[in-house]
Amino acid sequence: MGVTIVWVEDEQALLEEGIRYLQMEGFEVHGAASFDEAVQHIESHRPSLLLVDWMLPGGASGIDLCKRNANEWRLPVIMLTAKGDEFDKVLALELGADDYMAKPFSLRELTARIKAVLRRAERGAGQVSGPETSSESAIVRRGELTIDPDRYVVEKNGVPVDLTRTEFMLIWQLAQHPGRVYTRAHLMEAALGDDYLGFERTIDSHIRNVRRKLEDNAAEPKYVLTVYGVGYKFG
Template identity: 40%
Template sequence: MSDNPKKIVIVEDEPSLIFTLQDTLENEGYEVFIAEEGEQAIEIVKKENPDLMLLDLMLPGMSGYEVCKKVRNMTYTFPIIILTARDQEIDKVTGLNIGADDYMTKPFGVKELLARIQARLRRSETYSKAKPINDLELDPVTIDLKNAKAIHPEEENELTTREVELIRYLAAHANEPVSRDALLENVWRYEHSTNTRTVDVHISKLRSKIEEHPDDPRYLVTLHGVGYMLKIE
C-alpha cells in the first residue's frame, strides 16, 4: 500500500462484523473509518472524502438506501459496495439504481470482499483520471456538468450524479455507438448484470431533462440492437 493509504468508511451497526472488517482492512493497509448510523456516515464522508464505502442497508434511523442517495446527491462518486443480509433481487436492483456500485450478501467471504474492493478502487482511479467534460452545447440546451444542470431557455433541470457521469461518458464517445454493457461497466462500474433495463430507465429520465422532444430525441438516440449514441452536430 502507498504512503497515502486509501480511505474506506464502514457503515455498519453489527459489532462483530465491524471488528472483523476493520481488522481485515487495516491489515491490508487501508485507513478505516467506522459509522454505526447514517448521519454519522454522512459526516465522515464530508470530513474525510473517502475512496470507498461499505454500506449496510439495515441501519438504525437513516437506512442504507437513504445514505446512498444522500452521498450521490452530494455528487461524491467514490464506489459504494452494499453489504446486507437481504437476498432478494429487488433489493439488489434498488441499491444499484440509486447509485451503489456493487452488492454482497451476508455472510460473505473476506477474500472475495477484498478482491471486489481492489477492483472497485482500480476502476474508480481509472475513471477519475479521465479528462472531465464540464460543458456541452445541445442547442438550445446548455449542459453544465460541473454544476449538474441542464439549462433550457426558460428553465433549469437538476441532474443527478449518475446522469452527469452518463452524459460525460457518452460525450467522450460522441457520434459513436455505445452498448448498454459498456455503460454498465463504465458508468455504473460493475461487470456483470442482466438488468439492462437500468440503463434504459436512466436514458429515458435523462432525455426528459436535456431534449426538447424526449419522445423524438435529437441528440440522445437509440440504436436498436446496439445501444445508444450521443449525436453532436
C-alpha cells in the first residue's frame, strides 16, 4: 500500500509545487488550505502522515490541528512554518509533532524528513500487538512506572500516561538500562534510529515533555536525570 499524505498549507504556490514534487517521489498527496478542509481529507483518506503549516486562515491554526491529531488520529506530523525560533520548535514538539522544518526549506530535504518519520512510525507500530497479546516478560517496571512495549503504553500508578511515539521510544530506551548514560546523539540513534534528521537539541525538548508528563516535579526529576555535559540516564 502506498503512502498517503495530507499537506495543510495556506501558501498556494508552495502547496502546488510541493504536491507535484512529492507525487513524483511516489506519494499520494492531498492538499488543504484550512483546518476544516484538512479534517475532511484526514477522515476521508486516512493518511500515513500530516504536513501542517503553523499559520492557517480562519480561527483554527496548525497547532489546533496538532492538538486534535494527538487526541484523535495519532498520525505522524511534520510542522512547516515560517516561525524559526527555539520557542516555536519546542512548542511544536511538545504538542506531538514528530519533526519541524522552518521555511524556506528544500523539497528534497522535506522528502528525506518524511521518509525518516515514516520509518520511525513503522518501527513503533511494529511493537504494538494489542492488549490481548502483551508479553509479561517484555514489560518494564520502574518504581511507579509500568512500560509495556507491546501495547505502547506507559502507566504511572496504573494510570495511562499520554505520550507521543517519540516520547515513548525515549523513555523505553532509558528505562531498559537504568543508570546507563546516553549522549544526546546516542539516545537519538538508540531510540529513534540512525535516520533521525533532527538536531540533537530537539532531544532536550522531548525530555522536558516526558518529565512534565511522568515526574511528580519536573524541576526535580527522579526518573529521567540529566548528566551535565554528557546527556541523560534513567534514575
